[in-house]
Amino acid sequence: MDFELSERQKMFEDAFHAFCEKEVVPLVDECEEKEKFPVELMPKMGKLGYLGITYPEQYGGAGVDKITDTIYCEELGYVCLGIGRSIMGHCCTGTRPIYLFGTEEQKQIYLVPAIKGIKKSCFALTEPNAGSDNRAMETKAKRDANGYIINGTKVWASNATFCDYAIVPAYTDTSQGYRGISLFIVDKGTPGFNIVRKIRKESLHSMETTELSFEDCRVPEKNLIGEKEGAFLTIMGAIDIARVDVGAAVTGLAQAAYDTALNYAKQRVAFGRPIGQHQAIGFKLVDMATEIEAARLLVRKAAWLVDIGQNSTRLDSMCKLFASEVAVRVAREAVQIHGGYGFDSELPLMRYLRDALTYTVGEGTSEMQRRIIMRELGLR
Numbered sequence: 459m460d461f462e463l464s465e466r467q468k469m470f471e472d473a474f475h476a477f478c479e480k481e482v483v484p485l486v487d488e489c490e491e492k493e494k495f496p497v498e499l500m501p502k503m504g505k506l507g508y509l510g511i512t513y514p515e516q517y518g519g520a521g522v523d524k525i526t527d528t529i530y531c532e533e534l535g536y537v538c539l540g541i542g543r544s545i546m547g548h549c550c551t552g553t554r555p556i557y558l559f560g561t562e563e564q565k566q567i568y569l570v571p572a573i574k575g576i577k578k579s580c581f582a583l584t585e586p587n588a589g590s591d592n593r594a595m596e597t598k599a600k601r602d603a604n605g606y607i608i609n610g611t612k613v614w615a616s617n618a619t620f621c622d623y624a625i626v627p628a629y630t631d632t633s634q635g636y637r638g639i640s641l642f643i644v645d646k647g648t649p650g651f652n653i654v655r656k657i658r659k660e661s662l663h664s665m666e667t668t669e670l671s672f673e674d675c676r677v678p679e680k681n682l683i684g685e686k687e688g689a690f691l692t693i694m695g696a697i698d699i700a701r702v703d704v705g706a707a708v709t710g711l712a713q714a715a716y717d718t719a720l721n722y723a724k725q726r727v728a729f730g731r732p733i734g735q736h737q738a739i740g741f742k743l744v745d746m747a748t749e750i751e752a753a754r755l756l757v758r759k760a761a762w763l764v765d766i767g768q769n770s771t772r773l774d775s776m777c778k779l780f781a782s783e784v785a786v787r788v789a790r791e792a793v794q795i796h797g798g799y800g801f802d803s804e805l806p807l808m809r810y811l812r813d814a815l816t817y818t819v820g821e822g823t824s825e826m827q828r829r830i831i832m833r834e835l836g837l838r
Contacts, residue, residue: 598610609674
């Protein structure tokens with residue numbers, strides 16, 4: 459087993475880190491305060507090839523491997539998880555179903571402009587009564603001679619405030635359970651596509667999240683993804699690897715919290731020496747560093763399995779579960795190490811903790827990840 463990054467991966471890591479430091483870091487404080495995503499980043503990233511990096515060059519991507527993609531996600535999580543997750547959602551759930559199962563026409567109309575940063579995407583799955591259990595979805599798409607008419611409500615739809623289109627799952631046949639759910643591309647501005655409210659959150663302030671309603675929203679048949687009804691299970695199975703992205707992003711957050719705490723522990727003096735030299739603090743930092751390293755290795759193994767074409771469901775859930783819980787522990791200890799300064803709003807420590815807590819719930823709760831891993835271990 460070779461744990462060394464390739465020269466191409468190292469070059470990408472250095473270049474993208476420099477981009478984030480120059481273009482993203484200066485935006486973070488204002489975006490977090492105003493609870494706004496910096497939309498101006500999208501065309502800038504698209505022009506430099508930093509959107510949809512895993513997609514083939516024929517569509518404007520860079521054709522990189524999944525391990526490189528985890529480097530990308532970790533860098534975004536390091537600078538700001540809110541901004542990073544908005545970008546990652548656009549690059550994955552907002553575009554991947556179209557790339558994997560869309561028609562060539564759909565790819566040219568939606569995927570190519572999304573990779574260029576010209577069009578922004580949204581994936582609207584969760585509903586008021588349907589979170590982990592998608593079978594409880596109440597949104598329906600009724601077929602008629604001219605296409606489909608969608609009615610229903612979605613919540614926690616990220617990027618919807620500024621998106622150009624949303625990917626919307628809806629039942630086309632409730633009698634078939636999961637197999638009766640289909641996916642549609644719904645253009646922003648379509649009559650009946652309504653933003654009900656922007657949801658104010660205690661975390662991920664720079665990730666705009668909304669409640670949507672669809673009221674007799676008419677969608678043409680050509681906007682059905684997969685060219686047939688009931689492709690939801692196949693499509694969702696293919697984008698399960700989004701959990702690897704989340705694992706990488708929260709590992710980046712954990713690294714940022716650790717670096718902040720380590721630097722402080724080297725500078726803050728108590729009882730005649732830096733507090734990091736006191737065993738009570740030093741041991742905390744040792745445990746934090748160890749868990750971050752373990753999380754990163756788990757994420758990269760899951761990515762490696764994707765790259766070699768092996769089923770990675772178990773590792774996908776393991777890396778998301780472990781890395782998200784590590785991020786919470788590391789962020790919590792970073793606050794503790796800073797003492798009273800941990801609550802200073804001019805420092806990012808409470809942002810790290812709030813944002814880390816989001817992903818023991820978001821993108822599949824820790825409990826759901828354990829349920830999936832139980833199944834993969836043959837325990838249910």
